[in-house]
Amino acid sequence: xxxxxxxxxxxxxxxxxxxxxxxxxxxxxxxxxxxxxxxxxxxxxxxxxxxxxxxxxxxxxxxxxxxxxxxxxxxxxxxxxxxxxxxxxxxxxxxxxxxxxxxxxxxxxxxxxxxxxxxxxxxxxxxxxxxxxxxxxxxxxxxxxxxxxxxxxxxxxxxxxxxxxxxxxxxxxxxxxxxxxxxxxxxxxxxxxxxxxxxxxxxxxxxxxxxxxxxxxxxxxxxxxxxxxxxxxxxxxxxxxxxxxxxxxxxxxxxxxxxxxxxxxxxxxxxxxxxxxxxxxxxxxxxxxxxxxxxxxxxxxxxxxxxxxxxxxxxxxxxxxxxxxxxxxxxxxxxxxxxxxxxxxxxxxxxxxxxxxxxxxxxxxxxxxxxxxxxxxxxxx
Ligand code: ZN
Numbered sequence: 001x002x003x004x005x006x007x008x009x010x011x012x013x014x015x016x017x018x019x020x021x022x023x024x025x026x027x028x029x030x031x032x033x034x035x036x037x038x039x040x041x042x043x044x045x046x047x048x049x050x051x052x053x054x055x056x057x058x059x060x061x062x063x064x065x066x067x068x069x070x071x072x073x074x075x076x077x078x079x080x081x082x083x084x085x086x087x088x089x090x091x092x093x094x095x096x097x098x099x100x101x102x103x104x105x106x107x108x109x110x111x112x113x114x115x116x117x118x119x120x121x122x123x124x125x126x127x128x129x130x131x132x133x134x135x136x137x138x139x140x141x142x143x144x145x146x147x148x149x150x151x152x153x154x155x156x157x158x159x160x161x162x163x164x165x166x167x168x169x170x171x172x173x174x175x176x177x178x179x180x181x182x183x184x185x186x187x188x189x190x191x192x193x194x195x196x197x198x199x200x201x202x203x204x205x206x207x208x209x210x211x212x213x214x215x216x217x218x219x220x221x222x223x224x225x226x227x228x229x230x231x232x233x234x235x236x237x238x239x240x241x242x243x244x245x246x247x248x249x250x251x252x253x254x255x256x257x258x259x260x261x262x263x264x265x266x267x268x269x270x271x272x273x274x275x276x277x278x279x280x281x282x283x284x285x286x287x288x289x290x291x292x293x294x295x296x297x298x299x300x301x302x303x304x305x306x307x308x309x310x311x312x313x314x315x316x317x318x319x320x321x322x323x324x325x326x327x328x329x330x331x332x333x334x335x336x337x338x339x340x341x342x343x344x345x346x347x348x349x350x351x352x353x354x355x356x357x358x359x360x361x362x363x364x365x366x367x368x369x370x371x372x373x374x375x376x377x378x379x380x381x
Contacts, residue, residue, distance in 0.1 A: 074342045075317070075330065075365045075378030082144020082375065088137065091368035091375060093161030093171075093211075094357045101141045102357065102366045104375055105151075105161035105171060108133030112157060116175070121199040121207055121227055123156060123175035131155055136169065141364065144377070150187055154180075160211035160223075160253070161355070172222070174208035179222055191238050193222075201228050203240050211308075213256035213263065215280055223254040223265055231265060233279070233289055244276060244290035246298065253308035253355065255316075261286075262293045262335060264316060266306040273309060273318060273338055274300030294336045301338035303331070310365075311335060312358040312380075319353035319367055328353055330367060330378075346376045 090112075093105035108131040118124050135158055136151035151158075156175035163169050167184030177199045181191035199207040208226030218236030229248040233241045249269035256263050256278060264275040275296065279289025292298045307321045316333040328350035332341040352371040358364070358380070365378040 074332070074381070075344045076381050077344075077346045078364075078377040078379055079347070081377045082139055084145055086137070086373075086375070088373050089133070090354075090370040091373050092159050092354050092370060094355045094366045094368040094375065095161045095163040095169075096141075096357050096359045096364075096366065097138060097163045098165060098167045098360075099141075100359050100361060100364070101138050101147055102359075102364075102375065102377070103136060103138045103161065103163055103169070104368055105136055105158050106133070106373065107131060107158060108135060110157055112174075116157065121177075123197055125175075126156070126197060128156075129153075131158075136161070136171075139375070141359070144375075154187075159225075160209070162212045162214055164214035164218075164220075165216050165360075168214070170212040170214060170220070172206075172209040172211060172225070174210070174226060177206045177208060179206065179209055179212060193234070193238055199227065203243075206232075210251065211253045213254045215256060215258055215278070217280070219280065221254055221256065221263060221278070223251045225252075226250055231263065231276070231290075242279070242289045246274060246276075248274075252306075255309045255311045257311045257335060260293075260335065262311070264293075264309050264311060264335075266309045266318065267300060268306060270300075270302075271305050272300040272302045273306055273316070273333070274298065275335070275338070294338060296338045301333075303333070303338070303340075307353060308355040310356045310358045312362045315341065317356050317358060317365055319350070319356045321350075321352050321354065330356065344378065346378075350376075 088106040089108045091104050091106045095103045097103050110131055115124060130153045132152055134149040134152050135155055138148040140147050155173045157173060158171050159174045160172040169182040171180045176196050178192060178194035178196060180189040183190045194206045198205060201207060206224045207228045209222050210225040211223045212220055214220040220234050222232045224230050224232055230243050230245045231254060232243050235241055248267045251265050252268040253266040261278050261281050262275050263278040264273055267274050275293040277287035277289060277291045277293050304320045305322055306318050309316060309318045314335050316335045319330045320328055322328050330344045334341055351369050353367050354370045355368050357366050363380055365380055367376045
């Protein structure tokens with residue numbers, strides 16, 4: 001398999017021309033996917049590469065996908081933020097706490113590579129123990145200086161982060177196959193779902209769960225995840241209420257727009273965003289959990305290799321990971337139609353953006369990356 005994967009990497013390097021072989025190989029390990037997945041996603045990469053070539057080379061007329069609208073609050077990079085240099089590993093999650101400060105989740109010295117999991121989805125490095133670093137770091141929204149850090153010896157390969165309206169911290173761990181809720185100020189989880197290191201697809205197990213979205217009533221949603229194809233809905237005590245199973249290929253991120261009863265997911269390897277109803281509104285005639293939201297319906301919208309989504313008002317923000325030819329970017333979509341409203345990147349471009357969060361007041365947007373390990377702040381003007 002390794003030899004086969006190397007052939008694929010060589011093909012990628014050849015096709016990209018501008019990427020030396022050694023770079024392409026190191027990029028392979030940053031992709032957070034194993035070789036088999038690499039083979040699956042190669043066609044979509046090539047299609048994306050083709051879409052970004054000049055029309056003079058492809059003979060195609062590229063449609064204008066960004067509609068100009070002066071009312072759209074296009075994210076503007078905040079330069080020289082954060083003010084400190086962060087000593088962190090791969091930053092996989094970002095959220096905004098109840099004080100509007102950004103909170104990040106990182107993996108210390110642990111990286112997801114081809115040897116991290118066996119073919120049955122079990123974590124292969126349990127004997128290495130949990131991550132020793134403080135994996136959860138709170139930064140000051142204005143300056144980016146350090147506000148708080150905790151989360152050592154808790155996680156093996158954390159992935160998704162959420163801070164709910166009450167200040168509770170939620171983490172998913174793909175090695176543990178578990179979801180945790182930490183009450184505000186506590187370092188001990190008040191809720192643990194899933195069985196440690198045991199992947200599964202029944203009501204008591206997850207398989208590499210990716211993300212959590214929490215409603216104001218405490219009802220929460222888990223995207224599950226790398227191997228299962230479902231969104232699970234739980235009551236505040238952790239009792240399973242419902243499951244929506246879609247035709248997903250790595251449901252990688254989930255965001256809730258409570259006032260619209262909309263739940264949108266990043267269906268990463270299908271390169272699409274899908275929005276469904278969260279089913280939070282009571283009463284006759286209200287949409288049920290899993291019914292389609294917006295004009296795209298259950299088919300969603302093909303938007304590119306989307307890693308994460310976050311929403312505020314009528315806008316849905318998403319980040320796209322493609323490390324070839326600088327094609328990683330962020331985009332803003334209309335929540336109902338999923339039409340593209342704007343495209344944005346930091347001045348130096350993105351590498352491998354992995355998560356995005358918008359502040360509760362809608363004034364700031366944060367993007368974190370797993371390579372280079374960095375956080376970027378954008379003002380929503
Ligand atoms: Zn991921």
